[in-house]
Each structure stands twice: as C-alpha cells, then as structure tokens.
Amino acid sequence: MKFTTTLLAGTALTVAGAAFADEMTIVSWGGAYSKSQLKAYHEPYSAKTGVTIINDDSSAEAVAKLRAMNEAGNVTWDVVDVVASDAIRLCDEGLAMEIDADTQLAPAPDGTPASEDFGELRVSDCFIPQIVYSITFGYRTDLVGDKAPTDICAVFDLKAYPGKRSLEKRPINNMEWALLCDGVAKGDVYDVLATAEGQDRALAKLDTIKDSVVWWSAGADTPQLLADGEVIMGSTYNGRLFSVIEEQKQPVAMLWDAQVFDLDGWIIPAGLSEERKQRALDYIYFATDTQRLADQAKYISYGPARKSSAPLVGKHADLGIDMAPHMPTDPNNAKNTFLYNYEFWADYRDDIDAKFQAWLAK
C-alpha cells in the first residue's frame, strides 16, 4: 500500500513538474506534415520565446483521446491539430475552448481583422484554420492509355479506364462523387444523400466499380498503390500526391476535378490551467499569423487558410519549384471544386457509415 502511495505521489509530482516547466505539447499528424509545422511554426516560436515544444503524433485519435483526458480530468495536451469536422465535434462536446478571432488572433498585415481574413473557413468557434487541403485523385500517366482523365467520372468509367482504383474505406466523399457521376447536380448532392433512396442510389453507383476498388484507410496507401502500379487511379490528400509526383518523380498526375476541399487547423483543449491556456493562446497568435501560414507552404503543398497569406506563398524549400500551382486553391486547380458539408456529415455519418460497411461486407 505504501509502495503504491509513493508511486502515485511520484507520478503526480512528475505530471505537475511537466506542467510547470517551460514546455508545451503540440499534437499533430506526424510525417511530412508535422515537419512542415516544425519548420514554419515550432522552430521560430521556440527561438522567440524559449518554450520547448514536444510533438505528439496523435491527431488521428485526437477526439477520442481528448474525451478520455477530459473524463479523467487531466488534459496533457496544449494545442491540437485536427480536421474541421473533428473540431466541430470537440466544440460540440465542450472539449475545446472557444476562441474570439478578432481579439485572440493576429490581424492581417493591412489591419484586416482575423475573422474577415479567415472568412467562412472558420467553421467552428473553437477552430483556427491553418491549411486548406483537398482529397482528390491521382492517376498513372502510363497506365491510363492515350486519353488522360480530366473528369471525376473517369473513376466510375471502367470501359475507358479499366483497372483498379483506390478509394477511402469510408462513405464520406465517395458517396458524393458517386451521386455527382450519377447525374445529381452539385447543389443537390446533400439533399439527395439525406434520403434513404439517395443513399441507395450512391451505393448502387459505387456497386458498378466495387470489384475494381482497393479500399484504403491510411493516407500513405494510395501513393504506394500508385507507385507500385497496383491501381491506375486513386483518391488521397493532394499533399501526398505532390510528393509522389514532384519528390519521387513517379509517372503520376493529378486529377483536380471535383476535388473536395477540407480544412485542418488548431484547437485548444478546454480545461487547461490559466498559465497553460495563456501560453497556448500566445502560440496560436504567433503560428496563425499571415507570414507563418504562408511559410508552411514552403514545405508542403497545402494552401494557407488566410486570404492575406496567398500572395506570400513562395517556392518549395528544397525543390525550389513554385508552390502556387500545386495549391488546391490555385484558380487553375479549383475550377470545379466540391465543398464538404460538415453539418451533414455530423448528422448522417453514423447512419451512412453503417450502411456503407454493410454494403462493403456484401
């Protein structure tokens, strides 16, 4: 008993010690993405303030872990990088704190308040967007024949483009693409998808290519499948395709049609001590200003979320190529984009996912 008490007391001391030391834990996705944040945000911030930043690559389970930490009453994270839909859920559950853009975030260099600079990308009061990314298709230039696909419906066209394609093993995006290619107008997709008939219709369309689909669950899958020639086209994050094309020089090209825009950004967990909260806010103020967001684009091909950052996007730090044409937000790439409806998926995700999984298992 005594031994355990000592042990518990020891643990408590360590935890308390960590909280008061001059360091903060920032949670992100790991890999090239964390590296871009390290270069663009963490290193300059540490140099400026002397705060040590600890990286934790747990963003994929951020919502579940934050909920567990909240239940246990011991939140060990200071700033967390999550996708917009997760930020909305964290805000809904009261697990993230609300942030007032105009008083707690840096204004644009010309004085435009942050709320205007981020505009409608601030989809939740708890969320400070960092980047715009998109989920889109890449294809093997040498395997698609002489007619390169320019239309999203090429994915569903087995006659013109025989071979395997990789799609994410979840209904989000796939259902929308299926309906678009089944003749539903872009503006009606979510109305149709809200009905049982619409869901059946989308699944029926996916059924036409089901035997030719490899389903992925990790972002690295499609790049690997494309590089091995296992599939001729596949969906993934545009930044992953960028590295396959420009860094690994694989015979792969982008299909920007009906790319689905999504957002990634910061939240600050609710329930931090006053001191940690202030430091987290200070970090956020620094890391989401116009220049910092533009800097990140030097290391990874995701578009900065501030309007004022776009003109500052320069060349890739190592490759020296111009980054603007590789941004999902570039006018040439964004001719036909599809907007992800967060509210719809917050409501229908569980229901449609059950149907989707049942359909997959059939």
Add this chain to the structure above:
Amino acid sequence: MSDATQNGPMLAADGTPLKRSLARSLRNQKLRALALISPLLIFVLLSFIFPIASMLFRSVENEIVGNVLPQSKVQLEAWDGQSDVPAPLYRAMYYDMFAAAEAKRHTRLGTRLNYEVSGMSSLFRQSGRKLDKPGKDLLKDFKKLDAAWAKGGAIYALMAGDPADARDTALAATKRAEISAMVGETIPASFDFAPSARVSAMLPATADAFMAYAAFEGGIDGKNLAKGKPWETVFVALAEDLQTADATGYNGPHADLLAQAIAAKDSIAAPDYGAIFAKIDKDWAKASTWQTIKTHSPTFTNGYFLNAIDMRRTAEGAAWQPEDKQILLTLFGRTLIMSLIITGSCILLGYPVAYILANLPMRTSNLLMILVLLPFWTSLLVRTSAWKVMLQQQGVINDVLVWLGLVADEARLVMINNELGTIIAMTHILLPFMILPMYSVMQTIPPSYVRAAKSLGATNWTTFWRVYFPQSVPGIGAGSILVFILAIGYYITPEIVGGTKGVFISNRIAYHISSSLNWGLAAALGTILLAVVLILYWAYDKIVGIDNVKLG
C-alpha cells in the same frame, strides 16, 4: 471440540489453547503473504479489473438524458408516447435545453441521440442557438414598461427579496443538484444564494428559472449575480408568472416594478412553449423526435447491446435494424470462423516445426528456435506491410508466378485485401504462439516410449498416432487457446490486409472508439466478445478439459 471438552484443551507454550494459537499464527502467515502480493493485486485491480468493469458498465449506462434534461425526463416518463406532446413537456424541455445550451451540454446529448436517429445532432446544436429569441423578444416588452428591467441586477434584487425574508432552500438545493449533475462538477458550499421564499411563492416559474441561472453562472462559473444579466429564460418565466401572480401586499425590492408589470400583463404575451419549439425547427413538431428522446431516456439502457446485435430499441420494444444496416452479427460470425481457420492453419504449420525442434540435437534446435523467435523481434506493422508487398497483384509472389508462366499477366492472383490475405498474414504473425507451447510439451515426452512402442512391433504411423501424438495434445490445446484468443481480438493486421471481406469485429470496435465516439456501443461489442471467449473457454474445458493444457 468434543475431544477438547473431554480431555481439557491442549496448551501451547504461552498457555493459550493450541488450536487458537495455531489459528493465529496461520492467520498471521496469510496476512503476511497477502501483504507480499498486495502491490501486484492492487496493480491488477487498477489496471485490469477496474477498466473491464468500467467498460461493462459503459455498455448499459445512459445517464446523460437524465442529467441534461432532468425536468423533461420526468415529463417524458409521464407521457404515454402516443398522444400529442403535452404542454408541460414542451415547457420542461424549454428550460432544460436552455440551461444545457448555456453549459454546452445539449450538443453532447445531441451526439448521443444521433447514434440512434440521424439528424438529432444538428437539431440540438441549432436549437441551442435559437433558444434566446423568445426571451429577448419578451425583454423588449418589459423594457417598454420600464427600462429598469434590462439593467443587470434588477431581477437579482427582485429574487433575493428582503434580506429578512425566509429562503426557499428546497428550490435552491434542487437546482444546485440538477446543474451540478449536468455539468459534472460540484458547486462549492461558498455559493449560498437562495431566492426569497415569499417571492418564490409569488413567482414560482421565475424563481425556478432564476435559480438555474444562479446555480450555473454563480455556482459553477463564479460570476457576480448582483451585476450579471440573467438568462432569457427568466423573462419567459416571468411572463408566464405575471398571468397568475398576485403581488398585493408585497413590499420587497422592486415591488413597484412588479406591480406595474402585473397591471400590464395583457401587453406581455404568456409564452407558448409548443409554438417556441415549432418555430425553432420543424422536427420538434414531429412526435417521433420526442419519442426518440423518450425511448432513450432511462438511466440504464439495453440499447447499446441491441445495437451490437443489429437490433435497435424502439418505442414498441426491440426491433431489427433495417437490412441494409445489418453488419455486426456478420462480423462476429466472420471473426469466429476466421479465427478458427487461423488457429487450424497454425496447428498444421506449427506441429511439424515443433516436432523437429523437439527432436533435433540441442545445438541445431537452438539455431532453429531463433528463426521461430525472429518474427517476435520485428514490428507487427513491418511484418504486415511486408505481406502487402509479397501478396499484392504487382507483388513478389505474382511476379514470380508470371515469370514462371504459371499465371497469365492479365490474370494475376488476388491474394490480399480479402479473407485470404488476413488468414495468411495472421497465421504468420501468430505462429510462434502455437509453436512454443507445443515445443515445450514435446520436449517432455520421453523418447523411450517411442522406442518401446517400436520394439513391440508398432509401425511408424502407429507409434506416432497411438503413443506420441496423445502425449503432445496438451501442447496443441495450450497453443490453440493462445492463438484463438489473440486472433479474435486482432485489429491492425485485418485493417491493413483485410480489404472489405477480411475485417474483424475489432475493426468496428476501433471505429466506434476513435471515430464515431459511440463508446457505449464499443463497450457492448467488447463485452459480447469477452463473453464469447469465456463461453468457448468453458466449452473447451468441458470437452477437452483444461487440465489437459500445458505450457511446458
């Protein structure tokens, strides 16, 4: 005992009866032993028993509805669910929802109910934003009567009444309990506001609404009530109270304001709570929305377990999920069957290896043993990904087969992203768990038995089947139990190589833990899985006998 009474008790050296002395020393010994294992015992309790118990509990626990909507829950229980939604239910829901929205708990409840019916999540989120409107409109009416109503502290002074008044402590205690259950925090004892009993009797709804505001803003957030502006609900409640209130003879603070408002009660509309909800969202006008909340309002629910076996809880009792949503029973069945196949293939592959290991000279067998153990030292993810490289259509095995001309280039074999991929990869990963117990059992089989059988004229096969094999069965049993139980809960390998037809129930559990956050359902699925393993273990014990299992 009879011996002792007849012959007198036998005494120990210190004069106590021997029996008692022995019992005492035995007890001391036991206590000492317990003290020695207590760190381990506490560790096991904390890290194993307690989490499992809390998981079991989560699968039936459903306190959230009662915590977030305490008054509505009472009204929901009184409602039969068939007739029109009664007015008191609308009323209770309005005040409950408002408090929940202030504490940001309504969205949690929305998420919970969204597991049952799509659309509840946004219904609750959006309703939370629109609940201030009726109160704001009423405040304008009050302001027209007298600007003093809008001042921070006016309502507080009215509710606090004369300092000499008796306090309505019963109301204060109820509201404190409700708010602290909803937020999950206790209100400090230093917060001691309670409305004046006189005012509370005169304006019951207002006192109720104000106390809820006071308990949250003052008790939880620690704000100064004397200066703050009360929630909009207070004005809605006040408008309701004005219709029946009688303030004659009341002389406390703001008695004039109140008298003036009562006199002008015709210009202030009494709230119609049903209309408020109908205006917020058309879904609130549907009885089905209220039925959903009613169905899922008990503190303990079988809903998660029903969901876990492709059923659902409805107003009429348990019903099957629509056919296109039934998936979990299929996955349970698949998990069991594939785990059995994996166990079977581990036996087939492992037995000869273990036999060779056990019968080779020590030096060679040690070398081979390292080969068996090698995969143990490699990351699970690396091994699984390696199988991907081997098995995919442009992978090593297919390339070799095409090069040999055994398979046409267009007809490359599909060996991954299906059941086969999962079976191959998992058999490989779990094989050491089969070989090691078999090996240690086979090592103990004396070679003289085999020699004796042969010298008595048995053929090689008879010797093996009648003499050697029966003695090695305990090893097979131990290996099979290990492999099967490990396989049934496997997650990462099926996720990577399983495609659509090779995933297990644990992949759904992981989805519900980390993506959909439906922890209740995940707990129910986990509990069922645990029960299945225990039943199989019990069956194994009955059929084979657990004494026949040896790890060495």
